Amino acid sequence: ESKKTRNTTIYFKDSIKERVLYDSELGQELKYGLERNEFYMLYQPKVNAQGVIKGVEALVRWQNQALGFVGPDKFIPIAESTGDMVAIGDFVIDKSLADIAAFNCHSDTPLVLSVNISVKQFLHPDFIEKLTHSLQSANFEPCNLIIEITETLFIEDIFGINETLAQVKRLGVQISLDDFGTGYSSLNLLTKLPIDELKIDKSFVDDILVDANAKSMAEGIIAIGKKLDLIVVAEGVETIGQLSELVDMGCDIYQGYYFAKPLSVDDLEAFCGDKITT
Ligand code: C2E
Numbered sequence: 001e002s003k004k005t006r007n008t009t010i011y012f013k014d015s016i017k018e019r020v021l022y023d024s025e026l027g028q029e030l031k032y033g034l035e036r037n038e039f040y041m042l043y044q045p046k047v048n049a050q051g052v053i054k055g056v057e058a059l060v061r062w063q064n065q066a067l068g069f070v071g072p073d074k075f076i077p078i079a080e081s082t083g084d085m086v087a088i089g090d091f092v093i094d095k096s097l098a099d100i101a102a103f104n105c106h107s108d109t110p111l112v113l114s115v116n117i118s119v120k121q122f123l124h125p126d127f128i129e130k131l132t133h134s135l136q137s138a139n140f141e142p143c144n145l146i147i148e149i150t151e152t153l154f155i156e157d158i159f160g161i162n163e164t165l166a167q168v169k170r171l172g173v174q175i176s177l178d179d180f181g182t183g184y185s186s187l188n189l190l191t192k193l194p195i196d197e198l199k200i201d202k203s204f205v206d207d208i209l210v211d212a213n214a215k216s217m218a219e220g221i222i223a224i225g226k227k228l229d230l231i232v233v234a235e236g237v238e239t240i241g242q243l244s245e246l247v248d249m250g251c252d253i254y255q256g257y258y259f260a261k262p263l264s265v266d267d268l269e270a271f272c273g274d275k276i277t278t
Pocket residue numbers: 044058059060071072073076089092116117118178179202235236237238255256257258262
């Protein structure tokens with residue numbers, strides 16, 4: 001089939017068919033991504049109200065030979081359904097633990113590392129065993145690791161999840177509830193989970209100055225966080241206006257383009273070398 005025919009065919013296909021085609025090619029390419037070393041990690045700074053960096057969130061990137069750059073919002077749901085997310089997740093944990101362990105070696109104040117854990121990865125029977133092993137091989141202080149989970153996890157059997165969360169805590173690793181306020185969890189659930197941190201979803205931060213409901217959500221999450229003695233993180237902070245609103249509300253930690261985009265290890269070193277001003 002010539003290139004021309006193929007393009008013409010795609011041109012006349014409706015967008016749903018086109019997407020199915022793209023997704024299946026993406027699914028095929030995903031299978032070889034790890035062995036081709038197409039995945040890499042970036043680290044986005046998390047700072048306190050004084051603008052001092054306290055930690056980073058590890059964010060995976062995929063530069064594919066055929067499809068070019070594909071964002072995690074696009075490929076992670078597909079990797080979850082093809083079963084490839086477990087291996088990608090293992091790479092994410094091992095690579096980011098190694099990178100930040102090396103970083104912390106030559107730094108006076110260690111950075112806390114946050115790693116996103118997908119549902120399939122968390123529910124995998126070997127998750128705890130692999131996490132234990134990864135911490136040991138990277139020689140990484142467990143209390144400097146936070147795993148970020150989302151409320152989508154709790155559609156699954158809550159009993160098994162709570163047991164795994166308890167095992168994570170026994171390792172000394174901290175737990176963060178990501179995208180808080182966008183999902184299903186009731187406030188009641190919050191009191192039953194062994195979590196350490198709540199992340200206010202970017203959608204609330206986006207609208208904090210223009211939408212009274214978004215502002216109320218942010219205020220409510222910070223208030224609950226304080227009551228339950230949790231660290232509250234605001235993500236997606238892009239402007240000084242959003243920042244000062246959140247500072248006034250008493251938010252603990254801030255993350256967003258206002259401070260830094262996700263950075264390579266080299267750029268992270270440069271960022272930490274610079275004086276940070278709020
Ligand atoms: P998330 O965990 O909610 O991560 C925050 C996302 O917001 C990241 O997008 C980050 O780059 C972006 N972001 C941070 N600050 C700002 C800002 O000020 N403005 C804007 N416009 N965006 C900002 P990213 O890296 O594209 O990741 C998207 C999602 O993909 C993540 O959302 C997370 O759910 C997932 N993801 C990314 N990396 C991983 C990973 O290593 N493992 C797993 N399981 N999921 C990951």
